[in-house]
Amino acid sequence: MTVEIPKEKWSGQVREVTIGATAEDGGTRTQTLTIGGETTLPFLHFEGSIPHRPALAIEIRDRKPDDWSPILLETWGEAMESPAAWAKAAEEAGADLIYLVLSLTTADGEENTPENARRVVREVLDATGLPLAVAGPGQADVDNELIVPVAEEAEGERILLGICEEGNYRTIVAAALANNHLVQSKTPMDVNLSKQLVILISDMGIPLERIVMDPTTGALGYGIEYGYSVMERLRLAALQGDSMTQQPMLVDPGAEAWKVKESKVGEGVPESWGDWQNRALEWEALTASSLVQSGADLLVLRHPDTLKRVKAMIDALLATTA
Amino acid sequence: MLKIGENIHIIAPSVKVALKERDGGFFVDLARKQKEAGADVIDLNIGPRKKDGAEVVEWLVDCMQEAVAGMTISFDTTNLTAIETGLKLWGSNAIVNSTSAEEERLEQVPPVAAKYDAKLIALCLEKSGIPVGADARIGIAMEKLIPRAEEVGIPMENLLVDPLILTVSGTQEYVPEAIETVRMLKMVMDPAPMTVVGLSNVSNQVPNKMRPLLDRVYLTMLMGAGLDSAILNPLDKKLMGVIQGIETRDDSTPVKALYLKLFDRVAGMEQLQPEDVDMSDPLQAEIWKTVQVLLNQVIYTDSYLQF
Incomplete structure (x- = not known):
């Protein structure tokens, strides 16, 4: 008996966005990263x-x-002492992109400075040929103060600048426009707000091919189902032709998963929770792999073994549906 | 279509002040204005008014006698004593606004409407909240609201079932469901109950300048599905113009013709088609975009009209 597989015909397509520039395009990256371009839901190759x-x-x-978490400190070890070494280690772990977050303060408790931000970005760019994303510490005034010089330092590299939020996006978008970079548009889990911020950012004149949409997620057990639904709805809208939802989606399961008790804490938890290290890795991997299923195009992770696990899942799904 | 004027509403700051100061002239004026603008009914929304509801209604009825004697008045409060006071004074030319399917309300409110031969607005709402799907709302109407109305002797022409309208900003997926609920309510039985909506709910939390367009387009679609009455702002001239245009089948301008086309498409269980619309006309294009948003085919944002 032959089974007819029902196929949905979508009219829309996710935009292709390329992060990073090689020498040919005026940068120094040895490879670039292109995400998006789908005309169907995740892994439905037949459609x-x-x-x-x-x-x-x-x-x-x-x-x-x-x-x-001590688990992360142990894994990265010495590499964490220098951003350049850490970036190299991440590249060796198989990362497609380095996502560099600038801290609010330096190690000795002083306020982070534009000079320091420039220096770190330069070191990372020199240490790895991977495309780069750079985000501030998440305080509007400091973000703007650090991201503008970073954008200048990395001119021509087509880096992804984070993080544009509804209350603070103009300075970062202007810096991206002036130096030919991309921006990350982040909103609280809400379809209307996600779309609205893309509109506001594109109103400033930056092409849609340079906006990555971050709809925000929660970790497994901490609101992931809500984030999942928002992403699913955005993606369905994109495939139905709703233009301002057609940005590729970035989510940060690493930060979310390592924030929760189940992965952060090894002591004073029920024995039935099992081995701490394995639990923590599974927490990050399951959070990430669920989000892949909901349409995430770029996922930010923290542990190198998680990356391997999620990569293996993607490989397997691509193989079975190819 | 029965147009219930919503402007005497306790949430409006001017109404609140006027009621507090017992400024009769304000209410006489506001009721007359609505009548002149084409309202068929004046809604008196006084809020819960637990303590002095009856006294407030008595005073307002006096104002209405002066302003719009003979018109239908809708008594809009959860205070049943206040409603009954109003019905005693005004007579059967009245609407009880409202009962829900919650046990206590359903027990107490319909007999009062029946006793005074008034119309009754009945909300598709249970203790557990507003059901989101059309089927569940129809279920409430069929299993609770309609049987109870029949039980107390309210004929279907006096029962106004309200499917409950949710805002396009935040609960967009339920906006098309309400259209289908109206359609089904008109089809499930013969004679069918009447239907009513609180129209402006659809544009709650939407920037003020965009609300009237959403209201106009949504009302057209609801009328296409068979809506019998709406609580609305009769002072909104464009809204009243659209209702009149549909009722008189006026296609004398491209925009009027488009509203009529939209009404006909919905009535025929079809969707408005791109070829129905001249996209080069900005007024038609914004109606098209609004239809797409109201059907949940394009995600709502505060700047949806730009794209």
């Missing part, structure tokens, strides 16, 4: 085209963070 696999980024910091 439409999926020109680019979901990409995996590793988050690094401009200095060793004070509040990361």
